[in-house]
Amino acid sequence: MATTQIALPAPRKPFRLWPGIVAVVLQWIGWFVVPAVLPWSQAPFIGLLVGVLGGLAILLWWLLFSRAPWVERIGAPVLIVGAVILTKRVVHPSIAGGAMGMLLYVYAIPVFGLALVAWAVVTRRFTTAARRLALIVAIVLGCSVFMVIRTGGLTAEFDNDFHWRWSKTPEQRLLAQATAESPASSSVPAATSTETGWSGFRGPQRDSVVHGVKIKTDWSATPPVQMWRRPVGPAWSSFAVYNGRLYTQEQRGEEEDVACYDLNTGKPVWKHSDAARFYESNGGPGPRATPTLNNGRVYAQGATGIVNVLDATTGTVVWTRNSVSDTGAKVPGWGIAGSPLVVNDLVIVAASGTLVAYDVANGNPRWLGPTGGVGYSSPQLVTIAGVQQVVLLNSNGAISVSLADGKLLWEHKWEGVPIVQPGVAPNGDLLVSVSESSGLRRLAVAQAAGGWTVQERWTSEDIYPWFNDFVVHKGYAFGFNGSSLVCVNLEDGKLKWKGKRYGYGQLILLPDDDVLLIVSEQGEIALAKAAPDQFTELAHFPALEGKTWNHPVLVDNVLLVRNDHEMAAFRLSSEGS
DSSP, X not given: OOOOOOOOOOOOOOOOOHHHHHHHHXXXXXXXXXXXXOOOTTHXXXXXXXXHHHHHHHHHIIIIISOOOHHHHHHHHHHHHHHHHHHTTTSOHHHXXXXXXXXXXXXHHHHHHHHHHHHHHHTTTSOHHHHHHHHHHHHHHHHHHHHTEEEEEEOTXXXXXXXXXXXXXXXXXXXXXXXXXXXXXXXXXXXXXSSSSBOSTTTTTTSOBOTTOOBOOOTTTSOOEEEEEEEOOSOOOOOEEETTEEEEEEEETTEEEEEEEETTTOOEEEEEEEEOOOXXXXXXXXXXXXXXXXXXXXXEEOTTOEEEEEETTTOOEEEEEEHHXXXXXXXXXXXXXXXOEEETTEEEEEETTEEEEEETTTOOEEEEOOOOOOOOOOOEEEEETTEEEEEEEETTEEEEEETTTOOEEEEEEOOSOOOSOOEEOTTSOEEEOOSTTTOEEEEEEEEETTEEEEEEEEEESSOBOSSSOOEEETTEEEEEETTXXXXXXXXXXXXXXXXXXXXXXXXXXXXXXXXXXXXXXXXXXXEEEOOSSOOOEEEEEEOOOSOOOSOOEEETTEEEEEOSSEEEEEEOOBTTO
């Protein structure tokens, strides 16, 4: 009797899982463990690169070597990409806008790499229908991770300040507190000059140099003594100080404030509010610039371009303008950050990369500088060949304009996104930096019969003062190379030493002590020698909690520090006390 043989389909080969497991383990080690244990300043970015390459390895494994059915090999990545794109519409704005809009996509790589491998391992013996249903569940869970969190922004090392989405921000907690705090009763008059105190952004010369102050540097014996601490609205402003009062800017809900506090107690004296709010995910909400004190008035520029001139005693408005409207500029991605410069009868502000000068008395525009370019630097007054001029760094490079009429004197083309101030070498050469990868350049500017000349002396890649300002002392520049403090010789731009990592911190120079006072990105105060022979940290002390980008201020022996949610005053022990 003839028998009929029925050909059965060959059994499906089991998933090849081990390459995916190895890839995801290496990915998570490279992304999250390597930056935590390696001391290199570039370790976070190496970890990020390893994480991205790990994601690519997982994708190649899945498409080419996993032995999954082809409908799943193609369908799973397509579903994940589509889900992430849709998820961006419903996540918190800080997640959607973080890292210039790329935060969700960057962090989706490790999350969905792990989700894909875990799903493949767990469901390898499931039926086809159950496995595909589980894929949908895994994708939904992966998307849910991003829906329930928010971020307070990025640090220099790509660390995110993640919180539950429903948790209150420091600003919301501040607004929820009782607002009936009594203004400080102060018999001390407000500012009448800038000869003492601290006139504004980085001091009278905008160089972060504090003259005439000597402090004790053995903080184990004489540590800083806290005078007061209080919550403050978000902003990256520093302080202006005079006669027992300090002035700063902050955001309070939908109002942008210029605020005055008592220096000795931290109690509020007055505030001026405008209906304005700027927000971007990396830096958060609030003003970016610092008020300027001059002749009994406070000059301030908000993150959307509102320029206020206020009576320093009462906060009464003298006049107000909008630099963005007056120049035709646009508010850049990180906000208007230029601090006002007061020279003679002019108030000069930078609206992104364009300068405009107003009459001190009435706010009438006096001149408009060259248009074009974007930037976050503030106008800098310099004297070259006996000629006072205003230098500004913008995305086109460095420009200098006449103080009298704002006409261009000279320019140096160097494309970038400048943030820091230009520095001045001992012989009058300018020191400029325009991006996180540009390094520091020394320019020799001279006036000849045919006009102004600009010559590049050197460009150093041993120091990258892009986000953190630098100081000049005895022929050397002290600043940051990424997150590490460095010293370079101004003769040739060569590295003298590379020291401790302080993140995107800021620093001031005490030349009488040959000491640098540093505030790290993590809010720690540190002292280091301002000497070229070697890096020496003298002391350190915890001052603030959280990301700290604001410039510190030292007036006599009172140190003022702040970040986007608190500010504090410390009394340092003076030499001879």
